[in-house]
Amino acid sequence: MSKRLQLLALSLFLLSLATLGHVQAKTALKVATYELHPYVGSQLEQLGATSEIVSAALQQTPYSADISFYKAARAKELAIQGLVDAVFPAVYDAELSSKLVYSDAIPGIKVGLLRKKTGQPHSSLTLVGKSIGIVRGAIPPVISKRFTGATFHEKANNQILLKMLMADRLDFILINKFTAADLMVDQYPEMIGQLEFVESTTLSVDFHLAFSRSFANAENLAAQFNRNLNQLIASGDMQKIYYQHGLSLFTASKGKQVLRVATVANNEMLTMQKLANLYQFEHPNIQFEWHVLDENILRRRLLSELAIGKGQYDVMTIGAYEAATWAKRGWLTPIANLPDDYLENDIITSIRDSLTFDGHMTALPFYGETSVTYYRTDLFATAGLSMASHPSYDDILRYAKAIHNPQAGTYGICLRGKPGWGENIALLSTMANAYGGQWFDMQWQPQLTTEAWQKALSRYHELLVNYGPPIPEEKGYKQNLQLFAAGKCGIWIDASVAAGTLFSPTTSTVSNSVAMAPAPKAITSKGSSWLWTWSLAVPSSSKLKPEALEFIAWATSPAYIQLVAQMSGWIAVPPGTRHSTYASEKYRAAAPFSPDILEYIENATPFDNTLPPSPYSGIQFAAIAEFPAIGTQVGLQAAQVLRGEKTVEQALLAAQRFVQAKMRLANYHPQDHQDTETDAPSNEQDK
Incomplete structure (x- = not known):
């Protein structure tokens, strides 16, 4: 073949690759959304659970989601005007069906009325003449009309509404439990423990991806999206997404005593989950349900569970920070009367001290x-x-x-x-x-x-x-x-x-x-x-405190360390908690670095922690x-x-x-403070 023909063949080959790449390339679908933690958020993993579901359902279409954040009302208005191709999380509104094509329902949220704790029984609650705050553009009129006799006040975001509620400028906020809890955890910790939901007012609200009818392919793409969405539901992939974001709920108990455990997705904790089958064999009346989560998500979900509501966990994996602060609020069950073979004095002093409040340990160290x-x-x-x-x-x-x-x-x-x-x-x-x-x-x-x-x-x-x-x-x-x-x-x-x-x-x-x-x-x-120590604690809200305390004593005992060594080798045992572990010749042989780590842990003190006092x-x-x-x-x-x-x-x-x-x-430096719509901190961008 001549050099000229070789160049021509190469050019045709490259052109075919370019054409193939063009065919396979996805078109960006301009999608508007707004901050609604923990379902959607610019700083959340995968932009939140609902964002991940929307992106997953678009994967088998010619489009990929190009997601931008706005205020809630602005996001919806952009879709109505055709300035973006779609908006989510949209709540179905029949009055807008001529402007928007709604997808099938994406399992959404439960909203209810949040108020300051008053001690007033929920059964005697009246809404006549009461003021309710809602986010502008987030809740359609068909839902707000269910609360007859009340006056609604629309604001740009939930941050403003929470501050108005605390200042007694609102009686209630219509909001999701997780959203309210996450805002308190991330921005308003001073509100934790001061608010409650009126459970009888709870409403289920489904989400949708709403396509603008100005988008030429709206009906066809909505049909493709719905097919993919239903496949996500049928395959269980949607539930997996919710689980990974800490949003799946425990199933109802069926006869046995169900210990509900929230833990971090570290190797040592995954080993504990496997070995718990042996514990369950010896305790046939016990059944475990596990939420094994990413570290950031675990911390958020545990604190948000305690921020509002009664909590759903019996065993929580917490650290030295939580042990030091949650015990003061009465959120943790004090631990006493441990069995003699637990050898409490065997726990390394700096680790034990970091988990002690008012003379009692409030958590048991799993590893340090x-x-x-x-x-x-x-x-x-x-x-x-x-x-x-x-x-x-x-x-x-x-x-x-x-x-x-x-x-x-x-x-x-x-x-x-x-x-x-x-x-x-x-x-x-x-x-x-x-x-x-x-x-x-x-x-x-x-x-x-x-x-x-x-x-x-x-x-x-x-x-x-x-x-x-x-x-x-x-x-x-x-x-x-x-x-x-x-x-x-x-x-x-x-x-x-x-x-x-x-x-x-x-x-x-x-x-x-x-x-x-x-x-x-x-x-x-x-x-x-x-x-630091990842530890096991029993929240004061648990209804199975004796059973939970017995389990965490087993999972943090010298016998458990011996069990891990027998099953997985000494190199795999939970480190950093017991002198007896570091005194073991077998452990020192498997982990020659262990004497140095023991020295580092013993020398670390949280009470003399910085160069200046x-x-x-x-x-x-x-x-x-x-x-x-x-x-x-x-x-x-x-x-x-x-x-x-x-x-x-x-x-x-x-x-x-x-x-x-x-x-x-938080009154470390009391100062006059005025709540206005403009001073509310927010990650939202009004584009």
Whole structure:
């Protein structure tokens, strides 16, 4: 074949590839939505459960969802006017059927009337002359008309309505339970415990994807969407999506005593779930139902369950923060009269103290951890490096730069970038401590714009953006553990509990070349490594307290550790809780790093946690009720820095202002405050 014919053939081949790619490419469907946590949210995993369902149902169509956020009323109006192709979550309104084509129902929400706690019986409730707040554009008139005799007040978002309710400017809000709870958890922790739902007013509201009739393919696409939606329902995939977002409900009990357990999706907890079958065999009257969730979602769902309502869990997996704050509110069952073979004095002192309130343990430790520096000895040797006995963050930067080799699939460093008070903030707090920082000074003034926080966030940004994996703001503990175990990270600063996975040849490709050093310091080592324990607790709302307490005593006992060792090997036992574990010759042989970890855990103290004196306990958190809201928002600011949306200075200034406002509202610094529609914090964008 001549050279000319070869070039012609190559051109035709490339053209065919381009044509094939064009045929397979999806068309962007412009979809408007609004913030409705936890179903839809710009900062939620997969933009929320309902967003994930909409995207999944569009996968088998020629379209993909291009989702943009607006105010609720604005989102609907854009679809009506044909300025976007579709809107969700839309509630069916017959009066708009000439403008919108509604999909089949997406299982939605239950809304009800939320009010301040009054002690008034629900049976004597009258709505005549009462004021009810609703989000403008979110609830159609057909639903609001069911509450005859009441006056409705429309506002731009639920944040405004909650503040009006607390200021006695409304009698009720028509709102979903999860939405109200999540707002309190994330933005208004001072409201937790002060509100209640009037259960008799609950209404079910289905969602729809509503296509604008101005969209030429609306009817046909709605039919395709409905077929795919029904397949999601029939296959159980929709229920899986709800489950992953913590929104599926437990099934009704059928005869047996059902212990309902909420736990985190870590390897150690998954082992507990498997071994619970043995416990159930010995306790035939007990049946387990499990909610095993991502760390961020677990924390949100547990606190939102307690924020409003009676709760549905019998056993909760909580940490040192929750043990320190929830017990004060009476949310946890004090633990006493443990069996003699439980060996309470065998628990490591710093771990036991972190779970003790008013002389009693409020949770039992399943595993304990501190933060350490993992590194690859083979990469260090190739680069001619030696890990310092107690590295600084300057050392870490130098090491990461030297071993960073993305072309070979290895990144210099992996760190938690995923926003969350238990994700990126766990690390950032210890970095700020290492640079001499703190969350609050002794007058409870936030310290987020200090030089220490500036240096910490700047170094964090420098490490991850220059020498970390792609899209670091989407990677938390679990994702980085997988990366390091697969040989993709040269350095990882994270939880000591990961050592069991990384040093085991069955779960790690780098088990023969991983080593450990203390967590880095900067100008101080005080507070530079965290202290945490995932623990099992029984909420005070449980109706099966004796059965739940017996189970958590079994799952945290010396006998359970022996059981795990027998079933999975000593390297897999829950670490960080008992002296007897570290005294075991078999454990030391399987985990030669264990003496160092025991030393790190024993030296970590939440009561002497920062270089300057601080008024709070906790190392990677401040043990105050407001911290989940504070940590969540600061974590979001840090993620914006990683994405290049804000500078370090801009993010810390925004964080400082948010924290100052929260502390004022919580009466740490009482100050006159006026609730107006414009001052309500919101993630919504009015485009």
